[in-house]
Amino acid sequence: MSGVVAHDDVVVTAPVTVPYSRYSVRNAHWFCAQALAGLLQSSGLPKSEIDGLCVGSFTLAPDSAIGLTQHLGVTVRWLDYLPLGGACGVVALRRALRAVQSGDAEVVACIGADTNHVDSFRQTLESFSVFARDAVFPYGSGGPNASFAFLTAYYMRLYGATREDFGKICIAQRDNALAYPNALFKKPLSMREYLEGRVIADPIHLFDCVMPCAGAEGFLVMSRRRAENLGLPYARVRSTCERHNAFPEDPIQMRGGWVLDRDRLYGSAGIEPCDVDFVQTYDDYPVMSAMQIEDLGFCEKGAAPEFIRRHTFTTEGSFPINTCGGQLSVGQAGCAAGFLGLVESIRQLSGRNLARPVPNARFGLAVGYGMITYDRGLCSAAAILSRADA
């Protein structure tokens, strides 16, 4: 649409996951190194061919992306650091696309990586933002569970969602995860187990929560010609969007910035929501999946509970979401969580050999969301990818 230059000739390839672990004694640099090594291995490129690097991480401190260049021994002419949590994957993709398109870089490695030591999560929470330190953490120190308890309770009251509705999403994602080798949770989940999960911060119970863990995700952004010359299967990027601090006047977050951007998102891609074959929602809590289903145009605001009751969400279902299990079943590896949906979308759309492919998938939507610096997630982002021939 107006003002947005299409990026037809730039593609994403080489989806890489560094296997997750609940805790790790390694630091974030180790995970970044493993991710970069994986990108080189899967693309067959030598390190010297990587001339752009984009990193999302919370646990690199005191380093940022620049320290990483020396640590990993890469010489790049384009560098970006995006500690944007759940939005950093889509935002990294957007930055990298433009860098390649404009000729500032030819091959950009995008990596989201975080470690998780035994006390990392608490430390990240207590110093996550000035607002959180001053006005959230001293109130029960429940972390995101408490923040999303507010949003979930409000949403349930306003739109009549039930715990069973959210449970249905969690259970379907767990089913998807059973075939995904990197998922931390490999046991089927029943509705009874979901409902009886211990209460964390009502109405949030155990299986509504992601497990903080260590891990990394990455992909390469390069020109289509380059990918084809290298013989790399790729996915096309049809359209992307990002929005930060949307609707600051809303007293409590019941919608994200996608509402402002979805027309342009689908318009640039030349498709409608009904053309999307799967959605990787940003599922830090199931209520966010519900909001994304609404805000990205799959149903009206407030209609997600009814939508959930009408659909099935496994890879073979009527509305496949989080086809590798999502964070709820794979784990939330800090900023890698912002890459998880994108990396899985690239796999689904670039003909990788998957145990649970979405049948005949042509278009996929990966959603980014995050950064609760006070009472709401500030970032919302999304990307529509397609198969090479779509």
Place this chain on the structure above:
Amino acid sequence: MTAPFTRPKRKNPVLRTRLPLPPPGARSRAALGLSAAAAMGKFKLQVCEACRCVQYPPREACGSCLSPRLRWREQDGFGELLADTQVHLSQEPYFRERAPWRIGMVRLDAGPTVIVHLHSACGPAPCRVRVGARLDKAGQGVLIGFPVDEVANMADDRQLREMTCDPKFRKVLITDGKTAVGQALARTIIAAGADLVWVGQAEPWKRSAGLEALSALPQVAIVPLDLTDSSSVVEAAGSIGGRVDILINNAEVHRTYGISARNGTDAARLEMDVNYFGLLRLAQGFGPAMRGRAADGAAGATAWVNLLSIYALSNFPPHGTFSASKAAALSLSQALRAEMRGSGIRVINVFPGPIDDEWNQPLPPPKLAAEALAKSVVSALKDGVEDVYPGDVAQEWLARWEENPKVLERELTA
């Protein structure tokens, strides 16, 4: 209504006393304005001087018009409870020990959305609430959502009691029982539900009718305590220091001299010996044990009260040496507050104007009655405030001091 706080069971002396753990206490400089207001019992938020926009969380510039001219202004706190939850799983040991912990999200009528500790008598959401500010066990200002209308036993809310120092079922030491103020303090705090009041007596050979009447009360025990004598303080601390939940240091020497009205340093030295060194001796004698018992059950050690004087803020020359000794005590109490803060023991400073006693006999009214002073101390304990300025004179001096301390100095020395 709130379930009334009932007498805690006697502690099993074999069990370990839990160490006090503070809730998260780190704050940005901007946010300390909330703590400063809460310390005086006020709920203030930043308001933009340029566009009137009310800000929260505290910030460096107006979130609307970017003006840096933000001023802390008192709020009525009314708002709508949007959502509430009980945190069962907390990241912090302080809240883990006290789980579940109820919190709420409130849209203030004044504009911002705030996260609050939620009183048990509120809600469930949606409902109207009134937000107020208190100091928590870290000594930092926090917001609390209260029911709009007063309910029975409101102060007995389990979470609210973490922010206050209610004397109910607690044991109190009053360092000087010989004065009218000391006796009024004892009676008032017994009326507020204190279990036991030790009343200090520096010179047991001197008879005092008031003290004798007081000692007839079943809750009162007289203890020998002379703040000018280190061994007396050590002895008292050794005998009762491990049981004192609230210490009220009201002992003072007040002589009405400036500098040239009396030669030598004997009177000034005596004032310093009680008003300043007395506090230092007490702090060394009783401080460590109180710190160690700050999480000792639902009615454990909780507060330390210093009787200072409004003259501690700015010297009142006709009582020049007394003012100086109270200024010294104020300064020392700030150090004591810092040392106590990690434990959660609140240090309360009381800054009365002239008390209606012998030493203020030449001063014109209004003067503060002993009973009024005692009431203000008990209110401060119940409200959990840190600085109290009882009486009209103290309030007026405070207002002048806050406006311009240099002008107040000129006025007092005119």
